[in-house]
Amino acid sequence: MSDSPSAAPLPRESAGAVFTEKLWPAWWVWVVVLGIAGACVLVLAPISVSAGFTGAAIVFLVLCGILVATTPAVVVTPREFRAGRAVLPREFVASAEGFTGDEATAERGTRLDGRAYLCLRGWISPVVRVELDDPDDPTPYWLISTRRPAQLVAALAASRA
16 A cells, blocks of 8 residues: 555565555645755856756755655554654554644644654644553654554554454
8 A cells, every 4th residue: 555656665574564655745845846956056057057057956866865765654564563764563552543634733733742753744734643552661652644644543453453
């Protein structure tokens, strides 16, 4: 269940994934990248037009590379739950609840516990709060951005049952 047909390959452990989503940047983030690259043309054009276009191409490629390299994956398998670089064995997932709209804003803001693990992206509004059941871990919950909160909650509940 990949969120994007052009999703980069995920690690081998996700082969039996119940849920997979890459948190790709929204369309408007790519427009901002184009705007920044276009600004390079204006900055470097007084030196030379070819320097302006060369600089713009380099800035565009670097920013695209950064965006692609830092795009986290959210993966649920029967044995583990991964969000970005963090991995949680499934036996420590107590419950999960999805939030959208004003409730998601409150979860990311006024209701946020400073000890929580966060895998948030500003361009993705819905979040899922995953409560932990690990007496040795001071982290009370994970808060994860997702475009499909209902499917992520269902995947966490299904593989827990």
